[in-house]
Amino acid sequence: MPEEYASAEAIADTLIERLDKKIVLALPLGLGKANHIVNALTERALADASIELDIITALTLTLPQFKNDFERRLLEPALPRLFGDYPALRYAELQRQGDLPGNIRVSEFFLQAGQWLGIAEVQRRFIPANYTHALGYLLERGVNVIAQLLAVDENGPDFSLSCNPDITVDLLQRRRDGQCDFLFVGQCNSELPFMAGQARVAAREVDLLLRSEATDFQLFSAPKRPVSLADHAIGLYAARLVRDGGTLQIGIGEIGDAITHALLLRHRDPERFKTLLESLGRPSLTGLEEDGAFVAGLYGLSEMFVDGFLHLAEQGVLKRRVDGAVLHGGFFVDCRDFYRRLNRLSPRARADFQMVPVSFTNELYGDEAGKRRARVKAAFINSAMMVTLRGAVVSDALADGRVVSGVGGQYNFAAQAFALEDARLMITLNASRAHRGETVSNIVWSYGHETLPWHLRDIVITEYGVADLRGRTENEAVKAMLQIADSRFQTELLEQARSAGKIEPGWTIPAAYTGNTPEQLARTLSPAKAVGELPDFPFGSDFNAEERRLLPALAHLGRRAHSRLALARLAWNGLTGGPLHPDEQACLERMGLDRADAPGTYLQRLLLRAGILASRDSSRT
Numbered sequence: 001m002p003e004e005y006a007s008a009e010a011i012a013d014t015l016i017e018r019l020d021k022k023i024v025l026a027l028p029l030g031l032g033k034a035n036h037i038v039n040a041l042t043e044r045a046l047a048d049a050s051i052e053l054d055i056i057t058a059l060t061l062t063l064p065q066f067k068n069d070f071e072r073r074l075l076e077p078a079l080p081r082l083f084g085d086y087p088a089l090r091y092a093e094l095q096r097q098g099d100l101p102g103n104i105r106v107s108e109f110f111l112q113a114g115q116w117l118g119i120a121e122v123q124r125r126f127i128p129a130n131y132t133h134a135l136g137y138l139l140e141r142g143v144n145v146i147a148q149l150l151a152v153d154e155n156g157p158d159f160s161l162s163c164n165p166d167i168t169v170d171l172l173q174r175r176r177d178g179q180c181d182f183l184f185v186g187q188c189n190s191e192l193p194f195m196a197g198q199a200r201v202a203a204r205e206v207d208l209l210l211r212s213e214a215t216d217f218q219l220f221s222a223p224k225r226p227v228s229l230a231d232h233a234i235g236l237y238a239a240r241l242v243r244d245g246g247t248l249q250i251g252i253g254e255i256g257d258a259i260t261h262a263l264l265l266r267h268r269d270p271e272r273f274k275t276l277l278e279s280l281g282r283p284s285l286t287g288l289e290e291d292g293a294f295v296a297g298l299y300g301l302s303e304m305f306v307d308g309f310l311h312l313a314e315q316g317v318l319k320r321r322v323d324g325a326v327l328h329g330g331f332f333v334d335c336r337d338f339y340r341r342l343n344r345l346s347p348r349a350r351a352d353f354q355m356v357p358v359s360f361t362n363e364l365y366g367d368e369a370g371k372r373r374a375r376v377k378a379a380f381i382n383s384a385m386m387v388t389l390r391g392a393v394v395s396d397a398l399a400d401g402r403v404v405s406g407v408g409g410q411y412n413f414a415a416q417a418f419a420l421e422d423a424r425l426m427i428t429l430n431a432s433r434a435h436r437g438e439t440v441s442n443i444v445w446s447y448g449h450e451t452l453p454w455h456l457r458d459i460v461i462t463e464y465g466v467a468d469l470r471g472r473t474e475n476e477a478v479k480a481m482l483q484i485a486d487s488r489f490q491t492e493l494l495e496q497a498r499s500a501g502k503i504e505p506g507w508t509i510p511a512a513y514t515g516n517t518p519e520q521l522a523r524t525l526s527p528a529k530a531v532g533e534l535p536d537f538p539f540g541s542d543f544n545a546e547e548r549r550l551l552p553a554l555a556h557l558g559r560r561a562h563s564r565l566a567l568a569r570l571a572w573n574g575l576t577g578g579p580l581h582p583d584e585q586a587c588l589e590r591m592g593l594d595r596a597d598a599p600g601t602y603l604q605r606l607l608l609r610a611g612i613l614a615s616r617d618s619s620r621t
Helices: 008-018 035-047 069-083 090-097 120-124 131-140 168-176 229-240 254-268 270-280 307-314 336-344 368-374 410-419 474-482 487-499 518-530 545-560 564-576 582-590 599-615
Strands: 003-005 022-026 052-057 104-108 145-152 183-188 208-210 247-249 299-304 327-331 353-355 378-383 386-388 424-428 432-435 438-441 459-462 465-468
Touching: 003 008, 008 035, 008 183, 008 208, 022 035, 035 052, 035 090, 035 104, 035 183, 069 545, 069 599, 090 104, 104 120, 131 168, 145 168, 229 254, 229 270, 229 424, 229 459, 229 518, 254 270, 254 307, 254 378, 270 518, 299 307, 307 327, 307 336, 307 353, 378 410, 410 424, 438 487, 465 474, 474 487, 545 564, 545 582, 545 599, 564 599, 582 599
Parallel strands: 003 208, 022 052, 022 145, 052 104, 145 183, 183 208, 247 299, 247 378, 299 327, 327 353, 378 424, 424 459
Antiparallel strands: 432 438, 459 465
């Protein structure tokens, strides 16, 4: 049985003594970090410079950083409800402040998206890695401690890796085989769902255990964000390419929610699903298209087990079983409702969702024949930041080298999509975005960084359609990408392609694809949104009613408040826009702007009124 402790500080002292003050600490990606233990080790290293603490991890979860006073007013009162008593990671606070001492070194191979762009120390110590390669990198660096959250089996002595078997399962096997040695340190958490199968850990595997009510805490929540009409259009196109009896991977976020919602619409009401797609006016191009209900059902295979898979299983879409499970996943982190619903499942029902190492989900190695039989008709759906006209994918870093997030498993699933006989990789992205007050294209001629090279181009989906690039010539691929680009940028993109010799001189974009605009998309899908078929929050939200109404209003301000002239126009709209409805007035009160005593506060009030009025009864794109 493990040595039990009621204090994280006592565990830290034990580790420091046993390892002679030289600790190479591995923390699992995302949710599964033993926060109190790593914080105690950090504090000891801060107090004693002779302690060497190397932390190797990925996806350090931090509370939102307020970009402006509007965000502060929106999020600060909601933080206790959204994130509970989740303990902040001390090393992350020191990194952000620039105060991490030289004897504490933190390296990550995946970052919380966009949160560390301006932190030089984080950028310098980043390790680019496929998720499946992280295991080898940990071993090379001589990891001697793993500290992880554990779920407790109420009916026995065992524990569960729950949300993060991802690499730990393989590390523990290496230790059993005598290939490495480390101390496995667990921290019990009462909110973690007990996941069985390969996530189960025998008590004898745990060396030191922190078990105390004082160090129990609420899990980090990833609140759902509103799904735009553009996201819904992407979801409809993607759902049409998911084949009955096949295999599905999807990710977290608004597009993932949109895909899940569209799959459920297709299953419940195939005719309505087909009608909505027809209204978008894009012909079937890939030969994969289906619009019927799921009879054989889907099998989920995803490094990330997201909330959408639970909804698909509950509605009878995710039901094709492989080795007794409807889903194999490597890790999870999602909204608070996701954790509650998992915990409410009976152990037998929860066993339908098997947590496994990423070496299983992300690779074909190991029982390759069995994996090939299971992963039939696979749709591996991943998101990107940008895609070039030639099909290269940009998902994790900027042209100047700054890391936004990380490769994670995207390359793994791209490789599987080409290795499996009938699998496809589908890259989803919005065709354009707001950047520093301007609208810019997410489809570009070229870019200074690539996550997936152009020779792995496959299917790309925007709100304006589907481009099937696999096996196409340069000329064919570029034309297909131009047809799903935002029309405000098509002319410039076409000229760049023509100058590079990829497009023949006389070719023009077909008229059917020259109306790719947010306004046209809104006209097409607004009726469906008005009757609730394309909701902002298909699966609920941790935000309350006022906050849900404020999110699009603040997004409107963020897209337009880019200059003094733009601010003046917004303020004028707020001043002259007429009275607010009672529920809209409640939004002003929620933000503390129902009264304005100082000039600055008065301007904020006018700007927020303008945002609320602009988002009233409008279809966001």
